Amino acid sequence: MVSAGLKVASSATSAAYVYFNDSSGPTANPAVREAITLAYDYSGGLAKFRGGAGSLADGPLPASMSCRPTLPTVKQDLTKAKKVLADAGLANLTLTMRFQPAFSEQAQEATLLQSNLKQIGITVKLQPIAFADYLTLLGKFSTVPQLMLATDAAPYPDAGVMVSQEFSSKAVGTNKDAYSDPQVDSLLAKATSEPDAAERCGLYKQVQTLVTKDHGVMPLYTVDSLTAYSNGVQGAGLRAPNGSLAVASLRLSE
Structure with missing residues (x-):
C-alpha cells in the first residue's frame, strides 16, 4: 500500500541473468547450458526473491527493449533437463557459480539454482565475488566464470548496443558469456x-x-524497478536508458 502523498513509478529496463562461460570448461557444451536453463524454478524465484515485481524472460533483452523477437517464455522442466544430460552422455558434473553477496536476492537465487541443479545431478559450488573483481575476470574469455549471477540493464535504448556488447566475439570486457559465433x-x-x-x-x-537457440545466456526475468516519490516532485517517472532516475528531469512543484 502506498502512503498518502506518495506516488510510485515503475521501470522494466533491467533483467536478472545467469551468465555462462560459452568458450571454455563444461559450460562450453551447449547441452550443459540447455540442461541448466531447464532446471531453474523461474516462477518461484521471481515470486520469492523479487516480490513478483517483474516478468519471466522471453529472450535475452529486458522486456522494455525494442527489436525483440517472439521467443518462448522460460520455464522449468526437470524431466527434459535430465534427458538432455543423459542424451549427451553427461553425468557427475561439478560447476562453480559466482554471485554478489551484497545483494540478498542474488544469494537466494544462487542457492535456489544450486538446489535445482542438484535435482538433475549437477553439483554447484557457490563462490561470492565483489563486482570489481568480476569485471577483472571479464578481461579474458578464459577467465570468465563458469556461471555468474548478475543483473544488467541496457546502457542505451537501442537494442543494437546491448546485443553488440553482450554477444560480439570482439567485445572482450563486456561479453559476459565469452560468447563467440x-x-x-x-x-x-x-x-x-x-x-x-x-x-x-x-x-x-x-x-x-x-543466441537463445544456442543457450548462450540464461535470462531469468525482467525486474521492475520501483521508485516512490512525493506528489510535490515532478519528472520522477522519467527514466534514463539504463533504468535509473533521470535526475536532470526532476522538478519540485511550487
Missing part, C-alpha cells in the same frame, strides 16, 4: 553498416534468436 558476428557487422532502421532491427532479432 561467426554467424552472430556477421549479423552484427552487417547491422553496423545498415542505414535502414527496420532492417537493423531485423538483424538484431536474428542475433537474439540464434
Whole structure:
C-alpha cells in the first residue's frame, strides 16, 4: 500500500541473468547450458526473491527493449533437463557459480539454482565475488566464470548496443558469456553498416534468436524497478536508458 502523498513509478529496463562461460570448461557444451536453463524454478524465484515485481524472460533483452523477437517464455522442466544430460552422455558434473553477496536476492537465487541443479545431478559450488573483481575476470574469455549471477540493464535504448556488447566475439570486457559465433558476428557487422532502421532491427532479432537457440545466456526475468516519490516532485517517472532516475528531469512543484 502506498502512503498518502506518495506516488510510485515503475521501470522494466533491467533483467536478472545467469551468465555462462560459452568458450571454455563444461559450460562450453551447449547441452550443459540447455540442461541448466531447464532446471531453474523461474516462477518461484521471481515470486520469492523479487516480490513478483517483474516478468519471466522471453529472450535475452529486458522486456522494455525494442527489436525483440517472439521467443518462448522460460520455464522449468526437470524431466527434459535430465534427458538432455543423459542424451549427451553427461553425468557427475561439478560447476562453480559466482554471485554478489551484497545483494540478498542474488544469494537466494544462487542457492535456489544450486538446489535445482542438484535435482538433475549437477553439483554447484557457490563462490561470492565483489563486482570489481568480476569485471577483472571479464578481461579474458578464459577467465570468465563458469556461471555468474548478475543483473544488467541496457546502457542505451537501442537494442543494437546491448546485443553488440553482450554477444560480439570482439567485445572482450563486456561479453559476459565469452560468447563467440561467426554467424552472430556477421549479423552484427552487417547491422553496423545498415542505414535502414527496420532492417537493423531485423538483424538484431536474428542475433537474439540464434543466441537463445544456442543457450548462450540464461535470462531469468525482467525486474521492475520501483521508485516512490512525493506528489510535490515532478519528472520522477522519467527514466534514463539504463533504468535509473533521470535526475536532470526532476522538478519540485511550487
